[in-house]
Amino acid sequence: MIAMPSLRLTIDGREVSVHDTVRLFQADPFPGGHWYELIIGEVRGWPWDRLEQTSDPPPADQRDLLLALEGLVAVEPGEGSPPAAFALNTVAAVEVRQGEIRLSGVCSPIVVEVADDDG
Numbered sequence: 001m002i003a004m005p006s007l008r009l010t011i012d013g014r015e016v017s018v019h020d021t022v023r024l025f026q027a028d029p030f031p032g033g034h035w036y037e038l039i040i041g042e043v044r045g046w047p048w049d050r051l052e053q054t055s056d057p058p059p060a061d062q063r064d065l066l067l068a069l070e071g072l073v074a075v076e077p078g079e080g081s082p083p084a085a086f087a088l089n090t091v092a093a094v095e096v097r098q099g100e101i102r103l104s105g106v107c108s109p110i111v112v113e114v115a116d117d118d119g
Contacts, residue, residue, distance in 0.1 A: 019080030023066040029089035
């Protein structure tokens with residue numbers, strides 16, 4: 001049996017389902033203001049098996065990591081409740097430990113504007 005990766009996300013120290021987020025790279029996050037940490041356990045394959053510990057990866061690498069997360073979230077059990085609550089915008093640090101990878105960075109709340117009937 002193939003082990004599925006496990007994902008544990010905290011935003012500002014509070015656990016949040018990855019399904020309640022989107023991954024949207026922004027070099028200058030707007031509105032920003034929040035910090036996430038994502039622990040990925042039991043992950044295999046590209047790009048995860050080639051990651052090295054780093055802080056402040058180049059923007060192209062941050063974008064690639066956020067895009068690669070889409071595949072992990074797709075196989076993670078569960079569903080979010082639309083609309084998503086946060087956008088993961090940057091990858092400020094990558095920590096590689098035995099059996100897990102930790103990504104951390106800035107995230108933004110999703111602001112949903114509802115048009116009034118007069119406009």
